Amino acid sequence: MLSKLDVYLNGKFLPLAEAKISVLDRGFLFADGVYEVIPAYGGKLFRLQQHLDRLNSSLAAIRMEPVMSDSQWADVLNKLVEPHAQSDQSVYVQVTRGSGSSRDHQLPDDYTPTTFAMCQTIATNSLDSIAKGIHAITLDDIRWDWCHIKSVALLGNILLKQQASDQHCTEAILLRDGFATEGSASNLFIVSNEQLITPPKSHNLLPGITRDLVLELAIKDGVRCIEQEISEQQLFDADEIWLTSSTKEIMPVIELNRQAVGNGQPGKLWEKISTRYSQFKTQLRNQQHD
Numbered sequence: 001m002l003s004k005l006d007v008y009l010n011g012k013f014l015p016l017a018e019a020k021i022s023v024l025d026r027g028f029l030f031a032d033g034v035y036e037v038i039p040a041y042g043g044k045l046f047r048l049q050q051h052l053d054r055l056n057s058s059l060a061a062i063r064m065e066p067v068m069s070d071s072q073w074a075d076v077l078n079k080l081v082e083p084h085a086q087s088d089q090s091v092y093v094q095v096t097r098g099s100g101s102s103r104d105h106q107l108p109d110d111y112t113p114t115t116f117a118m119c120q121t122i123a124t125n126s127l128d129s130i131a132k133g134i135h136a137i138t139l140d141d142i143r144w145d146w147c148h149i150k151s152v153a154l155l156g157n158i159l160l161k162q163q164a165s166d167q168h169c170t171e172a173i174l175l176r177d178g179f180a181t182e183g184s185a186s187n188l189f190i191v192s193n194e195q196l197i198t199p200p201k202s203h204n205l206l207p208g209i210t211r212d213l214v215l216e217l218a219i220k221d222g223v224r225c226i227e228q229e230i231s232e233q234q235l236f237d238a239d240e241i242w243l244t245s246s247t248k249e250i251m252p253v254i255e256l257n258r259q260a261v262g263n264g265q266p267g268k269l270w271e272k273i274s275t276r277y278s279q280f281k282t283q284l285r286n287q288q289h290d
């Protein structure tokens, strides 16, 4: 059994303090790598296959091969979450192109990837406070054009989130050419005339795993769902706005640019779908391990 502080690095489980990589790692020098964040509820990994598929498409998009098979990943990640079965976790996975003998922009012909994974506890008190509703602002999307890749190059996202935080807001909703695409670390939904609308998958946004589940749950509940561009005006006129992510789940936005969204409270449809989301987590927690 691993200890709670053990992490995975390049084929070994070891204490966090002993996990070391080279300063020539291309992840460190160029942000040349990709990542995943996978929740685990009661020690059960949430939508693991979907997260691994997205990891492998991010790797392919940056011209890297899968670093191991899905069953090897399942084995590694299950071992990491096992000591934490009493609490909810987010598992962080990062793969970089490894290190060469010098700093060189050119992609190496041959490389040994750096593969890292660790667990972090999901703070349930922060989820409770999110459920009361969050404040957001709109900002121009200053990021690059390949936002569908879960790249570790997050400086744009981080600086946008900080601008929101400077204005006492939890998230920034990003605008590109007059359309709202996603949050700085989340996907976007609006409710308008009892329809749930989210932008279609494109290079402007990350194909969120939570986004897909929210759509699935809403469709199952008979909610009319549309994948459609959301104009800035539609965003401001929305009855409800939600932002979704693996660690923050479904965040109801109750204030946008200092104006109340709907009646300034989490909306009725949010209540319904977030209840379904909690039920989905409970089912997963209660599942027997294979």
Ligand code: PDD
Residues within 6 Å of the ligand: 037, 157, 182, 183, 184, 185, 186, 187, 205, 206, 207, 208, 209, 210, 211, 244, 245, 246, 247
């Ligand atoms: N981020 N869009 C962006 C830019 C994100 O960073 C994230 C999540 C999402 C939602 O994706 P998912 O539902 O698969 O978590 C959308 C993670 C949680 C992070 O960077 O920590």
